[in-house]
Amino acid sequence: MFRRLFLGLGLAMATALPLAAQTQSITVSSTTSTEQSGLFGHILPIFTQSTDIAVRVVALGTGQALDVGRRGDADVVFVHDKDAEERFVAEGFGGPRRAVMFNDFVIVGPAGDPARVNGLRDSVEALRRIAAARAPFISRGDRSGTHAAELRLWQQAGIDVATGRGAWYREVGQGMGPALNTAAAQNAYILADRGTWLAFRNRQELRIVTEGDERLFNQYGVMLVNPQRHAHVKAEAGQRFIDWLVSPAGQEAIAGYKINGEQLFFPNANRPGA
Amino acid sequence: MQDIGSAFALAFGLILSGDDGLARIVGLSLRVSLTAVGIAALVGLPLGALLAVARFPGRQALVVALNALMGLPPVVAGLVIYIALSRSGPFGSLGLLFTPTAMVIAQAVLIAPILAALSRQVLEAMWDEYAEQLRSFGAGSWRAVPTLLWDGRFLLTTVLLAGFGRASAEVGAVMVVGGNIEGFTRVMTTAIALETSKGDLPLALALGVVLMAIVLGVNALAQGLRDLAARRGA
Structure with missing residues (x-):
């Protein structure tokens, strides 16, 4: 009986082995x-x-x-x-x-909008206001294309995010989805690509606050x-x-x-x- | 709470619908984890038995090392195997990165120390009891290994299940070396991680419920077989 268990295990293994060979x-x-x-x-x-x-x-x-x-x-x-x-x-x-x-990036933020950026078209100005209000901002922090775009925008805004690190500027080092989950949980602002945002289900209080700026082109x-x-x-x-x-x-x-x-x-x- | 309720409903819906994609993911999870357990058992159990009976210099250090390896972080194991299997790595020519085989290797590496360490402990207790009796048959310690493994088979079922549990619950290593490719290397845990990423928490949780049901099923099956075998005195 016990042997059969091992036999079953062996069978499962054998079926796992031929893995290649299908279409190109x-x-x-x-x-x-x-x-x-x-x-x-x-x-x-x-x-x-x-x-x-x-x-x-x-x-x-x-x-x-x-x-x-x-x-x-x-x-x-x-x-x-x-x-x-x-x-x-x-x-x-x-x-x-x-x-x-x-596609384009959008700045997403909490409905309460503590930095008062809702409806602002100028993405660089939006970031300046977020920094001035020291409102929580989630950064991908993972060398992704979205992260690179975010860093370019901060640079254009003339803001050194290193000063806010650990306080209001929070790097999560993860993909777009997990970063959005974090932003939703912390009621934070975040730069997201529109595609992931549209497909994202766990929005809670988050909504688009800034969009349509040429600099948000992706x-x-x-x-x-x-x-x-x-x-x-x-x-x-x-x-x-x-x-x-x-x-x-x-x-x-x-x-x-x-x-x-x-x-x-x-x-x-x-x-x-x- | 509402989320948890809807997750269970969704989980049952998923199972009942016999969804093709889900079936493939479940099948791959089982194949990868069971294969990994099988390979790890071929190495881990004899090693555990040997450590239980043999006395040699450095044995204690080996036991400590195995116990420590039980805590090997999956993502570290995954990274090492990633680098080894990468086209730019030593085994790159095999082209195994981002395949189910790479996932089997990662899980086998993770659970072989667990099987060895736990079986060592279980069999050592048995050996203490039976050593004299076995020796009286003239069996030296090396030759006692197969006997010990056979006599300890019921206890070892639990050891194998512990290994299977770790393998099927693991996400860090298979994500790195498998790449979570849809229809090819996506398994239950990486699918759960993906749905969590997409913010579809009810679906992620539902997949978690399905995974738990599968693990429960495998455990019940193993326990049932074990009891049946024990009753027949096999």
Whole structure:
């Protein structure tokens, strides 16, 4: 009887072993915003259906996603921090970079609005007011694209957040969702990408206070990891994914993703300079 | 409280609907954790038995090290295995990172010390009792290992279940080495972490309820088999 238990265990093990062998697949390291907003859930089945290439997405912050590409652990990198992406290409880790789409960031805050920024269009001024009021602000603090964008805005506001660290400026070192959970719990302000915000369910008192500023523009780009650097990179399949993303079919699929009728990402592969 | 109530309702709804995605996640959780327990048992149990019966220099240090390794933080184990399996790491050519196999390795590394340390303790107590009797059959300490493992099989079920519990509850290591890829390396714990991230707390909690139900089921099954075997005097 007892032997049978071990036999069962062995059987479970045996079925676990043949793991590979299906259709061709590529690994894409991308950001939490594209995954958690549900965009990939919408567009990947369309791509896989037309090409028979399965796409495996590892969702991380932009900094970490680029690192995964540098180490050769992904075939394609799909992120949103243009400066970091151009560095990645310049260092020879991959590329060329193709612009794919944009969405925007929003500043989210508590309904009570202690810093009185509600309805303000100027995001830099909003941050100045938050700092002046010493109102709690949650920072991603994880080298993500959103974190980089946030730091750029503080810089433009001329505020050194190091002085508020530990007091009103709180770095959580986590993804967009967990950071939003923290902001909701602490009634804090936070910079979020609109996609994750729209898909986010645990809002409690939080709502958008500042939006529509040009400086809140958030561009996404995609790059093939350099196959000369990492020979195992599935260059052909990876390139097909990139080509599809920037093709009319891919751009249409991106535009077609909506939550409650609201479009989350706006394709702009053909916009010069994007 | 309302959240907890709706989580249970959602959990039952999920189970009853026979949702395909959920079934795949549950299946992968079971496969990964049971495989990890199996591999860890092949290493951990004989090692535990050997430590229970053999006396050699450095044994005490090994016992202390194993006991300490029981507290190995999963995220640290995950990170070490990540670096080892990364394409830029020593085993990169195997291409195992972000696969279920990498998750099995991580969990096996985490639970092998637990199985070894706990089985050492259980079997040492038995050995103290039976040593004389076994020796009278002329069995040296090394050769007593299989006998000890066989005679201690009922006690070792609990040890295996402790290992399975740790494996199936673990999130830090499988998140790092598996990457939580939908339909490929997503398991119960990483799915719960993801839904928590998305702020869908009722769904996250519902998945937690499902996970607990599975762990309960596995434990009940093991206990039942054990009792059945004990009654038959097998």
